Amino acid sequence: MKPAPFDYHRPEDLQSALSLLGTHTDASIIAGGQSLVPMMNYRLAQPEHLIDINRLSELDYIREDGDQITIGALARHDAIHASELIAEHMPLISHAYEWIAHKAVRNRGTLCGNLCHADPASEMPAIIQVLEATLILARNGSSREVPAKEFFVGTYDTVCEEDEMLVELRIPKPTAGTGWGFEEVSMRKGDFAWAAVVCLLRVENGRLDDVRVAVSGAAEIALRLPDLEVALAGQAPSSDIFENAATKAVDALAPVGSATVSADYKRDLVRALLPRVLSAATARAS
Amino acid sequence: MNTTAIELEVNGRKHSANVPPRKLLSDFIRQDLALPGTHVGCEHGVCGACTILMDGKAVRACLMFAVQADGASLTTVEGLSKAEELHPIQHAFWEEHGLQCGFCTPGMLAAAHELLSENTDPTDEEIREAISGNLCRCTGYEYIIDAIRTAAKKLRVTQASDASQNA
Amino acid sequence: MSSHLKSNVIPPSRQREKPRAGMTWIGQSMKRVEDPRILVGKGGYVDDVVVPGMAHAAMVSSPHAHARIVSIDTSKAKNLPGVIGVYTGADLATVVDPCPSFASPPVTQHAMCMDKTRHVGEVVAAVVAEDRYIAEDAAALVEVEYEILTANVDIEASLEATGDAVLHPDDRESNRALDESFSFGSVEDDFAGADKVIKRRLRWNRSSAQAIETCGVVAEYDAFKGGYTIHANTNFYNFIPFVIGGSLRVSPGELRLIPVLTGGSFGSKVFIHKIIILTAGLARLSGVPVKYIEDRLEHFTNSDSHGSDRLYDCELAVMNDGTFKSMRFTVLDDYGAYLQFGVGTHGNAMAQVTGPYRIESFAMRVIAVLTNKCQQGPYRGFGSEVTNWVMERMADAAAEELDRDPVDLREQNMIQPDEFPYMITTGNIYDSGNFQEVLAQAKTLFDLEGWKRKAAAARADGRCVGVGVATCMERSVYGPTEWWFLNKKEEPGFTLTSTPEGISARFDPSGKLFVTLNSCMVGTSPETVVTQVLAERLTVAPEDIVFNYADSQTGFNGVGPQGSRFTAMVTGACVTASIRLEEKLKRFGAHMLQRRPEDVELRGGMVAVKDGLEDQAKSFAEIALMSSFFRLSFPDEEAFDSGLETTAVYDHPISAEPHPDREHLGIFYPIVGHICHITAVEVDPETGKVEILDYAAVHDNGTIVNPRTLGGQVWGGTANGIGTTLTEHFIYDEDGQFTNPNFAEFALPSAHEMPKNLKLGHVETPSPYTEYGIKGGGEGGRLGAPSALTTAIEDALREKGVKISALPVTPPVLRGLIRNADAAAAAAD
Incomplete structure (x- = not known):
């Protein structure tokens, strides 16, 4: 499990890095490399050029x-x-x-x-x-x-x-008084999420405002849930409202399952985590 | 094959080398520097056996290319013990039976070293978090946690006695 | 005793050292002798071995589960600069023969595929190059054309496979590699007379040990100088190297296997013969020393060490008063593509298949199924981890159907302390035990009653909290008949009956005691055990004992760490060696003191006059010096020949052959510990996540040599058991692709997944057969944790009616069970 060969470039400043990037096709930037190097070790990624930006202290x-x-x-x-x-x-x-x-x-x-x-x-x-x-x-x-x-x-x-x-x-910066919520389920703490749900919201005069919710792990990309956000805006927060909103939101989702984690399971997770995240964010909002 | 010149310090000793860019830092340490204490368990950054200290911070040596360590100061497990004496963390692992096969141990020691350099009196939960990126198949972690708790105590005592001597 | 056991006679005990209180070294949590060098990174693992001129191998692995190899084009790979050679199975076959197989009749396995590939990851071609990077570059250039065959993935469907889907048409007509039935005692009558028959279908899915170090080999071949020199992290280097030599076409005199410190085995590195043969063959073909270290992907897909993968249809015959009468099951085991150890893992399970309970009869049909997966090998429990879980599942099922408290029902059926040695219906004996005391201590340690109240209160609050108790056996000190007694009686194969362990020991002229071990260090504590026993028996100071490890040519009988045997067995060898060294020390020492040998004793590292004055003693160093260098100071008799050394072999302390007709299986795993694990868990029913709230384990492993290292084994095994139960699962798709062969998706527990308040207790019921009464304790955690956790999870979900009949219950699996139960409840409303 060793990476394929590549040409290594180590620019000292951003301008040089961008020049290199403009010059070479099939180039990858490496910063931390914590995702790229495993893929290179498995030879799932085989860039011809690696542009190391670790000297770009300006960034x-x-x-x-x-x-x-x-x-x-x-x-x-x-x-x-x-x-x-x-x-x-x-x-x-x-x-x-x-x-x-x-x-x-x-x-x-x-x-x-x-x-x-x-x-x-x-x-x-x-x-x-x-x-x-x-x-x-x-x-x-x-x-x-x-x-x-x-x-x-x-x-x-x-x-x-x-x-x-x-x-x-x-x-x-979120407006002062914005509440937030974060919940994740993964096999082990620190693993990639089977599903993670995040939320920001405010409570104005007892009503939800500026509700923003996004989900990781449940689709091909991490995504916002705009219908849910609209549906909740202006509502008085309650567990019933959150539960109903979660049910509706999940119906609209089309999670992508895998051999290890089915789409049904991901849907269950989002359904479970949404109300928790919304409650937590509401509790933190002031 | 193309190589790149690098200079770095490992366990206090300066090294210069020409390395192929794709050579993993873990392989460079083990093969070019002949320091076999840095172990390779998975080469995809999960097991943590190859964890070393780079400028005092724990990093996965299997997820870095040796060329990227140019100019850095590395500490591997071989650099923890001084002369003929185990480092207090190593000694605590010995006392508490914090190792069985020992393959994960160098990485565990690096993780513990970083933790204790930032937090002299960690809770058990903080210890768990600090070593949660290092997999051990032998111990069930229980005695590793004991060892790091004991090591913290030893280091606090040493620091306190150093401080009183200096006062 | 049932009449079928009459011919199974328990031999007399050969125990020489009785267990006793107040020993100096045995029983102490001595710091390990092995640790300092390991702690500074100088342990010496296989990948640390460097020999001059060494090249590196990389493999071309099959991407298909089952395919015919149409053609292999190695030309591009051979032309890559830095490549020394590229080899196919046909090339390898010019220098090596097929791998050893203990199956009878054998299932042919080549170290590199010949005409077909039978699982993903099987080696199709190999590259030897200047370094591993170049070798992998070249491996990527090898072009292989495959004709894809039907992949056998499902355990039941594979039995029906015909035509091209049969894995080994030359060896077997179907994928049913073995199908044998056994019956012990009056099973039919007991079932006929039972008030109730409890039936369950139980599935134990595949996982594996996945030690943090993979398997590896460094091999050299020199036709003019000694043949093969091989470093490998096999545990079996000193017991059966000749079978590897057979495959390599050399005599043991031309094969030197050198042990290395092994980075964890748990059974998975017991043999690793395939990559030894493969790497050695490559060294011979290429003419240079070759290193091959499996990468993690190769270790997952090709290391021949997958764990049990079984489907049980089990029945327990019970009376209305709760008495267990009889048990029977049919088990299908998915062994993967080959059958290296036959059905030894089922033989193992016969040691304690009825658990700690009085069950007077038992019957089994075992069917070994071949599929297109990497083959099974040993993994901590060697099959008994599954039958322990099956037995405990059946006990819970009986409690449910009889409406009894599951712990009370267990206690009612337990063997009583005055019944030992107790012969179970398969013929194996339980040497000693006090199951009731273990259970009582565990209940107290855990506060079982308190937890039951807390769990009930939490459930009343709508939370899913439950408690699980498992009372299991931990057989130790295996006898090798388990490997073959389930084979066809007419062709049982190689009917091995020895499992010796030996040491050699010598006082050098300075008085240091040099000990040579014949078994390797795999994370166990061989040097520490031997130090504690020799220090105890000879009164020598631990720091005066020095160790080294023999290789396959300088060493002799040593089976190594497996089957929880090493501590008890090497202690036997130490006692034998001590008796002989004591005699020599006394003979020389008494002569120096001008006394008779019977008037002196060993005391504090000296030979001293009994009840004598302090100056009437000679230190071992003085005696060693004299006996080594001053021959003329002693009588001219053979007994005073120079030096103080001995070799000692200890054979299995108590074993007996199986009945020729398999009416019973003989005595083969008789040094039996007992364990009780109790846990409390909380399930998040919406996500299927399980949190372990509390955990207690009480183990009875007889006389304890080192409490701390035993504790390490208990918790390490428990962590393995937690992984097996909650997080670890090999998942194959319908084409036989192994979907999660990496550490990101096959989830070994991290420190976060372990319970935070482990409570450990010990009961010490000595064995009447082993020296000092020691029993093995290397597997218990994994033999108990799955059962306790399963019961606790089911208890936590009892209001939902969730039943667990398969492991693992990963969060997605458990959530699926809960979803189905909720749907069923909703439909019923």
Whole structure:
């Protein structure tokens, strides 16, 4: 189980990295490598060129920028997990990291790399969708902004083109008083999710407002549940409302099963976790 | 075959080498540096047997290429013990029967080392979390947890006595 | 005693050292002798072996479960720079013969496929190259054309397969490799006279040990200098290397198997003959030393160590008062594509198939089924882990149908302390025990009554909390008749009856005691056990004992760590060695003290005059020096020949052959421990997740040599059992593709999955047959945990009426059972 050969490039700055990316076809960026290297070891991924961005210290940041937090491509999971800035403004992320992989993997892996890998069972693609983050994709000479909900297009597939690189994630700070919820079921703590459900919401005058719910693990990509969000908006929170909403939401889902985990089971999980997440978020909202 | 020149420090000793880019760090440590204490169990980043310390942080050596360790300072299990003495964490594993076949042990020690360098008095739950990325098939983890708890105590005592000597 | 057992005579005990209180070393939680070198990374595992000029092998593995090999084109691979050679099965067959098989008649297995591939992962071609990376590059260039055949995946369907779907048409007409029936005692009468017959269909699905280290080999061949030199992490290197030599076409004099520290076995590395033969053959073909270490994928798909995979139709005959009368079952076992150990795993189960209960008769039909999966091998329990679970499932089923408390019903049927040695209906004996005391201690340790109240209160609150109790046997110290006595009587195969264990020991002139072991270290504690026993018996200081391991040519009888035998067996060898060394020490020492040997004794590392003054003693070092270098100071008699050394072999302490007509199976696994596991669990009915709230285990493994290492075995085995029950499951699709052969999807428990408050208790009922009364304790956790957990989960879901008849109950499986139960309840409303 050894990787196939590749040409190795180690740019010292972003501009060089983007030039390399523009020059070489069949190139992969490696940051943490925690998803890419296993696939290379299995030879499921055999890039001809590997562009190592670990020297791009300019991308290693977690910053407050007005009403948003910006996270650079080289910010490691562990740094984000430990970040007081994140804990203060986005406790959902800090909490979710308790469920994401293990320390040695978080030490090395990056959030942006995780998003680009686009594993449908990964938690963060759902989380950045409820946070309505924006992803900055750069190529040699230009860049563009992509909303989180448009970034993921399929299993292991995103809108990021071959010559593009995700350089920054911009996450708007949720309004003060926003409640959050996170629930996951996996075989072991730290494994990829069989299903993870995340939610942000506010409670205004006893009514739900700005409800955002997303699910990982239950489809080919992590996805928001807009019908559920609309149905809940303006409702007075109650367990009955949550249960009914969950039932309806699950009916609309078409989970993708596997040999180990059936579609029925995934549907059951989403059905079970939705009310828990909504209740938790409601309890945290003020 | 193309190779890339790297320089790195391993267990306090400087090394220079030319390595093929695809050579995994775990293989480089075991084969090129002849340090067999870093074990390879799965090569897909789950078992944790190959966990080492890179600049003090636990990392999977099977999920890095040796070229990526250029400029880094690594500590493998061979670098924990000093001269002819076991490191206090190693000693605690010995006392508490924290190993059976020993294959996962170097990775466990690295995980424990990182934990105890960040948290001198971890709860059992924190110990569990710290080693949850390291699979052991022999022990059921019970005595590993005992060992890390004991190691924390030993290290606190050492630190306290160092502090009182310095005062 | 039933008349069929009359001819099964229990031999007299050969025990020399009686169990006694207050021993100095036996019974202490001594730190392990083995650990320091392992802790600093210098253990010396197989992948640490480097020999000059060594090349590396990579395999071309079959992507199909069942296919005919039409053609193999190795030309591109051979042309890759760095490649030394590329070989097919036909090439390999020029230097090696088929693998050994203990099945009778054998099922032919080649180390590399010849004409057909019979499971995913089977080796179709091999590359030897300068390094593993290049070898894998070349393996990817080998082009193989296959003609796909019908894959046999389902255990029952495979029995009906015909034509091209038959795996081994040259050896067997169908995929039914063996189909034998046995009956012990008056089964028909007991069933006819029963008040009730409890019936259950029970399924135990496939998983495997998956030690963190895979299997590996470093092999060299030199036709002019000794033949093969092989390093491998096999546990069997000193017992039957000649059968490997047979496949390699060399005599044992041309085969040197060198042991290495093994990174976990749990049975899975007992033999590993296939990759030894494969790698050795590649070394001979290529002319260079070859290293082959299985990667994790290869270990999952091709390591010949998959665990039991069985379907039971079981019946228990009971009386209305709760008495268990008789049991019978038909079992189908999916052995995979080959049958290396025959149905030895079912032979093993005959040691304790009726559990701790008085069940006077028993019958079985065993059908070994061949399918297109990697073949089975040993895994902690060697088949008895399944029958323990079956017995306990049947006990629970009886309790349910008789409306009895399951623990009370168990207690009612238990063998009483005054009935030992107790001969069970298959012929095996239970040497000693006190099951009632074990149960009582476990109940107290766990606070069973308290937990029952807590669980009931939680269930009243709508939570799914339950308690499970398992009372199981832990047979130890195996005799090898289990491997063959279930074969056809007319052609039982190689009817082995020996399982010796030996050591050699010598005091060097400085007084250090050098001990050579003939069995390897696999995570067990061979050096520590031997240290404790020799220190006890000879009063030598533990730090004065030095170890090394013999290889297959310098060593002698050593079967190794398997069947929970090593501690008891090597202790026997240590006692024999000690008796001989004591005699020599006394002879020389008494002469030096100018006393008669009968007037001196061993005391504190010295030969001392009985009741003598302190200065009337000679240290072992003084005696060793004199006996080694000062021959003229002693009488000119053979008894005073130089040196203090001995070799000692210990044979099985008590065994007897099976009846020629299999009326009984003889005595083959008689050193029997008892275990009680109790657990409380909570099930999340919406997700199927199980949380273990509390866990207690009480084990009776006779006299304990080292409480801490025994505890390590108990919890390690329990972790294996938790995995087997809750998280580990090999899943095949209809084409025979193994869908989850990796550590991400085949989930070994992590520290998070283990219970957080393990409680361990011991009862010590010594064996009357082994030295000091020691029993083995290497498998108990996995022999008890599945039963206790299954019962607890079923108890937690009792209001929903969920019944568990198959393991594992992973969350998706358990949720499916709950969903079905909910649907059935809704339909009934």
